Amino acid sequence: MTRLLPLRLSLLAAVGVALLVLPLTGLILRTPWTALIGDVGDAGAALRISAVVSAVATLLAVGLGIPIGWVLARGTFRGRSALRAIVLLPIVLPPVVSGVALLASLGRSGAVGTLLNNLFGITLPFTIAGAVIAAAFVATPFVSLVSEAGFRSINPGLEEVAASLGARPWRRFRRVVLPQAAPALAAGIVLGWARALGEFGATITFAGNLPGRTQTLPLAIFFELEQDPEAAFSLSLILVVVSIAVLSAARHSWMR
Amino acid sequence: MLRFTGRVIRDQFRLDVDFEAGRDEVVAVVGPNGAGKTTLLRSLAGLEEDQAGTLLVDDEVWMDTESGIRLRPEQRRVGYVPQGGLLFPNLTVLENVAFGLDRTHTDHAQHWLERLELSHLADARPARLSGGQVQLVAFARAQARRPVLLLLDEPLASVDVANRASVRRVIRRELRESPGYRVFVTHDPLEAAALADRLIVLDGGRIVQTGSIDDLSSRPRSPYVAELVGMNFFSGDARNGSIALTSGATLVSAAVPDGPVLATVHPRAVALYGTRPSGSPRNVWMGRVTAIEPSLQQVRIEVTGPIRVVAEVTRRGAALFSEGDQVWVSIKASEVIGYPR
Numbered sequence: 001m002t003r004l005l006p007l008r009l010s011l012l013a014a015v016g017v018a019l020l021v022l023p024l025t026g027l028i029l030r031t032p033w034t035a036l037i038g039d040v041g042d043a044g045a046a047l048r049i050s051a052v053v054s055a056v057a058t059l060l061a062v063g064l065g066i067p068i069g070w071v072l073a074r075g076t077f078r079g080r081s082a083l084r085a086i087v088l089l090p091i092v093l094p095p096v097v098s099g100v101a102l103l104a105s106l107g108r109s110g111a112v113g114t115l116l117n118n119l120f121g122i123t124l125p126f127t128i129a130g131a132v133i134a135a136a137f138v139a140t141p142f143v144s145l146v147s148e149a150g151f152r153s154i155n156p157g158l159e160e161v162a163a164s165l166g167a168r169p170w171r172r173f174r175r176v177v178l179p180q181a182a183p184a185l186a187a188g189i190v191l192g193w194a195r196a197l198g199e200f201g202a203t204i205t206f207a208g209n210l211p212g213r214t215q216t217l218p219l220a221i222f223f224e225l226e227q228d229p230e231a232a233f234s235l236s237l238i239l240v241v242v243s244i245a246v247l248s249a250a251r252h253s254w255m256r
Numbered sequence: 257m258l259r260f261t262g263r264v265i266r267d268q269f270r271l272d273v274d275f276e277a278g279r280d281e282v283v284a285v286v287g288p289n290g291a292g293k294t295t296l297l298r299s300l301a302g303l304e305e306d307q308a309g310t311l312l313v314d315d316e317v318w319m320d321t322e323s324g325i326r327l328r329p330e331q332r333r334v335g336y337v338p339q340g341g342l343l344f345p346n347l348t349v350l351e352n353v354a355f356g357l358d359r360t361h362t363d364h365a366q367h368w369l370e371r372l373e374l375s376h377l378a379d380a381r382p383a384r385l386s387g388g389q390v391q392l393v394a395f396a397r398a399q400a401r402r403p404v405l406l407l408l409d410e411p412l413a414s415v416d417v418a419n420r421a422s423v424r425r426v427i428r429r430e431l432r433e434s435p436g437y438r439v440f441v442t443h444d445p446l447e448a449a450a451l452a453d454r455l456i457v458l459d460g461g462r463i464v465q466t467g468s469i470d471d472l473s474s475r476p477r478s479p480y481v482a483e484l485v486g487m488n489f490f491s492g493d494a495r496n497g498s499i500a501l502t503s504g505a506t507l508v509s510a511a512v513p514d515g516p517v518l519a520t521v522h523p524r525a526v527a528l529y530g531t532r533p534s535g536s537p538r539n540v541w542m543g544r545v546t547a548i549e550p551s552l553q554q555v556r557i558e559v560t561g562p563i564r565v566v567a568e569v570t571r572r573g574a575a576l577f578s579e580g581d582q583v584w585v586s587i588k589a590s591e592v593i594g595y596p597r
Contacts, residue, residue: 165330
C-alpha cells in the first residue's frame with residue numbers, strides 16, 4: 001500500500017509532522033525538571049481555577065450542546081442551516097471577538113448584563129462565573145457539531161420501531177439514540193473540554209486576569225512567561241501531559 | 257373489523273386508499289416499486305407525518321383527523337417489522353425482543369425466542385445474525401407485545417434464498433396463529449400467494465384491485481395485475497362471442513358477455529407453431545418472436561403481431577424458436593375468458 005503513496009505527499013507529510021513535533025520537543029528540552037514541582041505548587045490557584053472552570057463549562061456545553069446537536073440532526077424546520085451557522089460561529093470567530101461580544105451583551109453596560117445586575121445583582125464580567133461563560137461559549141459549538149454528526153449517523157427507522165413498541169420520545173432517546181451516539185458524544189465532550197481548558201482570548205477579555213479569581217492556567221502561563229519563563233515551561237508541560245492523557249483515554253475507550 | 261380511509265401527501269406523491277381487513281384474514285399489499293406500499297403500512301403504524309383520514313380498529317378510533325384524533329405510534333398497539341428488521345444494534349437478541357415489554361414481562365421475550373427456535377441466540381448481538389435470523393427476531397420483538405395490528409414490510413426480502421423457504425414457513429404459521437389484524441407488504445406475487453388470504457394491489461398510490469390470488473388471476477382488472485399474476489390481458493367490446501380489441505384485432509371467446517369486457521388467456525393456453533396449424537382453433541394469426549425469457553421450468557415467449565401475447569412452453573418446446581422467427585399463434589376459443597369491464 002505505501003508504494004502507492006506519491007513521494008512528494010510523503011515528504012510534505014514529514015515536514016508537517018516536524019512542524020507539529022518540534023515545538024513539543026523544544027518545550028520538553030527547556031522544562032526545568034528540578035523546579036517542576038515547586039513551579040506547579042506556586043500555580044496551584046490557576047490550576048484549581050482551570051479545573052473548575054473547564055469542568056463547569058464542559059457540563060454547560062454538554063447540557064446545551066447535545067440538545068442543539070439533536071435539534072440540528074433531526075429537526076425539520078425552516079432555517080435549520082442558518083441555525084447551524086450561528087451555532088458554529090464561535091468555532092471560527094477569533095476568541096478575542098467572542099470576549100468582546102460577551103462583554104457587549106453580558107457586561108455591566110450590556111443589554112442582558114444590566115438586566116442581570118438590576119434584577120438579581122449578578123455580575124458576570126471579571127468573575128469566575130464569567131470565565132465559565134467564556135469557556136462554555138467557545139466549547140458548546142464543538143459538542144453540537146460532533147454530536148449532530150453522531151445523531152445523524154443513526155438510522156431514524158430504529159426510533160420509529162421503538163415508537164411502534166410503545167416507547168415515548170424520551171425513552172427512545174435514552175435507550176436507542178444515546179447508546180448508539182455515545183462514541184460521538186464522548187468525542188464531542190473531549191473536544192469541548194479541551195477547548196474550554198485552553199481558552200485564552202475570550203477569557204482574558206471577558207473575565208480578565210485576576211490571579212486567584214479568574215486567572216486560568218493558560219493566562220498564568222502567558223504572564224509567567226515575562227516574569228519567570230521556567231515556570232511557564234513547567235505549567236505548559238502540565239497541560240501537554242493532561243492533553244495527551246485525555247486524548248489516549250478517548251482513543252482507547254470511545255474512538256475505536 | 258379494521259377500516260382505513262386515508263391519504264398521505266408528500267412532495268409529488270399521493271396515497272389515497274380505502275380498505276377493510278378482518279381478523280380472519282391475512283392481507284398482502286402488493287404493487288410495483290413506488291406504488292406506496294410502505295407508505296400505507298407506515299401510515300397504519302402512525303409513522304407518516306402528513307396523513308389524513310380515519311382508521312378504525314375494532315371499536316377504537318386510531319385516527320380521525322376531522323375530529324383532530326391521531327394516535328401516535330406509541331399509543332397504537334401495533335407490531336411493526338420494517339424492511340430488513342432493524343434490530344437495535346446495541347442490544348442483545350433477548351433485549352431486543354423484550355424492548356416493548358414491561359420489566360415484569362420479560363419471560364414473554366424468552367417464550368417468543370423459544371417459539372421461533374432462537375433461544376440459542378438470546379445473548380447474541382444483531383451484527384452476528386443472518387438475514388433470516390434478523391427477520392425472525394424482529395418478528396418476535398413485534399409479536400411479544402401482543403399487538404392488535406401486525407405490520408410486516410417485505411418480510412422475506414433480506415433473507416437469502418437458502419433460508420427463505422424455512423423463514424417463510426415460520427412466518428406463515430405465525431401469521432395464521434396471530435389473533436389480531438395482519439397486513440404485510442411485498443413486491444413478490446409468489447410471497448403474497450404463499451402467505452396471504454387476500455391481496456390489495458396498489459399502483460400509483462391507489463388501490464387498483466383487491467381479492468384472493470384466485471380472484472386476481474381469473475379476473476385481473478388492470479394490465480399491472482395481469483402482469484403480476486402472469487396472464488395475457490385484453491380489453492375490448494364483445495358481441496356474440498367475438499371481442500373487438502382496442503387494437504383493432506378480434507379474439508373469439510367461447511364464454512363472454514356482450515358489452516365492454518376484459519379477457520384473459522393463460523400463457524400455457526397459447527400454442528405456437530412453425531407452420532399454419534390445422535384443426536379447429538378459432539383464434540389463429542401469424543406473429544414474430546420478440547422475446548424469449550427462460551425461467552426454471554418453463555420458457556415465456558413473447559409474440560408480437562396483430563395481438564401481442566406471451567406463450568409459456570416447456571424448455572424443450574422453446575428450443576424450436578428463436579428471436580425474430582415468424583410463428584403461428586393459436587388459441588382455442590374456450591381458453592379466452594371474458595368478463596364485464
